[in-house]
Amino acid sequence: MASIARRPDGTYRPRFRDASGKEHARHFKRKVDAQRWLDEMTAAMVTGQYVDPAAGRVTFREYAERWRATQVHRPTTAAHVETMLRRHVYPGLGDKRLGSVLPSDVQSLVKQLSLDLAPATVGVVHRILAGIFKAAVRDRRIVASPCEGTKLPKVHRQRIEPMTLEAVEALTEAMPERYRALVTLAAGTGLRQGEMLGLTVDRIDFLRRQLTVDRQLITMPDRAPFLAPPKTQASVRVVPLPQVVVDALALHLGTWPADEFLFTTELGDPIRRTAFSERIWRPALKRAGLSGVTMHSLRHFYASLLIRHGESVKTVQARLGHASAAETLDTYSHLWPDSDDRTREAVDGALGSLRAEPSVARHATNRPSGRSADG
Structure with a gap:
């Protein structure tokens, strides 16, 4: 009516x-x-x-917390989202009414964050923000999302420069003996840090020289470490073990026998990433004279070895557990051998018969005979 x-x-x-x-x-x-x-x-x-104008009167913080409570996130993702909102969004937008947030407010927030955060991190914060406002549109809280049309800082993707073999060897020597096999495992299989720290003895098949990746160790503040599914479904995989890795793991188990986790602390507990980084990894880097090297650098080293020895994109994708070949190419395409010469050879092979004659011969062929057209 x-x-x-x-x-x-x-x-x-x-x-x-x-x-x-x-x-x-x-x-x-x-x-x-x-x-x-x-x-x-x-x-x-x-x-x-x-959309009822009154529906957007709830504060952004209230709506975002309700949204967060309903999301089906992995524990690490849920903790990451909570941290991003609390640190970077709530201080500026938390007390604003949901329906009063303007595109200019979002753009101003992005500009402010760009002063202190890396472009990729700003993009993550904006994606979380956009997801919340998209949900608010579906819930008929607001008419349109203020995140549409936001100009984000450009992300400059740095080319991966793999570690040298000498650097890997130096790092291995600098590690405490208890964790040297961890470096060999990372460099020889490309496993992610959580996958290695969550590796249990029953997932290693020494006879077939392979290991199964179907879990990772999750460590969060104020909670005991626990096993969870890996990053994506594509991360579930069987990885072949080179003999050097088999030998390193066998020596490790011979020295530090284990019933469950392959790598543990001196007390036999699962390894927390932060404690490992502080007490083991950083001191080892210093002793080896290395900087800017992370556990993920060993994963890049493994990928570079596969590429150098002629493995295909699909094989590298499968070994690393990437969700798609595009992800593999985006990260490592510059490491594949340059195909310029093969391109030239392919075209020359196909069109070689059409190669132009030398200029001298061409001029001789086209030179007038000296007789007139009538003669």
Whole structure:
């Protein structure tokens, strides 16, 4: 039901009821403006685009926390999202009403974050923000997302420069003996850090010289380390073990026997990443004279070995557990041998017979005979 009534003071009061029966009204000085507003609201109701103005009065923080509680995230992802919102979004937008956040507010937040954070991190924060506002649109809390059209800082992807063999050897020597096999395992299989720290003895097949990756160790503050599925379904894989890795693991187990986790602390507990980085990894890098090297650098080293020895993109993808070949190429395409010479050879082989004659011969062929056209 919709109508327009003229009030005693000469203003016009259009009103209508939404799908829930709630009445909405406004006041206009001109009847034409009242009719236009009523037509817009009626059209929005008919097309299913109507949003109750009161629905967006909840604060962004309140809505975001409800949204966060309903997401099906891995524990690490859930913790990451909570940290990003608490540190980078709530200080600026948390107390604003959901429906009052403007595109300029989002752009201003991005600009401010860009002063202190890497472009990739700013992009992560914006994706979380956009996901929340997209959900708010679906919930009919707001008409449109203020994240649309945001200009983000450009992410400059750095080319991977793999470690040298000498650097890997120096790092291995600098590690405490208890963790030297961890470096060999990383360099010889390309496993992610969580996959290695979560590796249990029953996942290693010494007879077939292979190991199964189907779990990773998750370490979070204020919670005991626990096993969880790997990063993606593509990360579930069987990795062949080179003999050098088999020997290193066998020596490790001979020295530090284990029933469950292959690598543990001196007390036999699962290894926490932060403690390992502080007490083991960084001191070892210093002793080896290395800088800017992470556990992931050993994964890049492994990939570079496969590429150098002629493995295909699909093989490298499978060994590393990448979700797609595109991900592998985006990361390592510059490491594949340059194909310029093969391109030249292919074209020359196909079109060689059409090669132009030397200029001297061509001129001799085209030179006039000396006789006239009549003669």
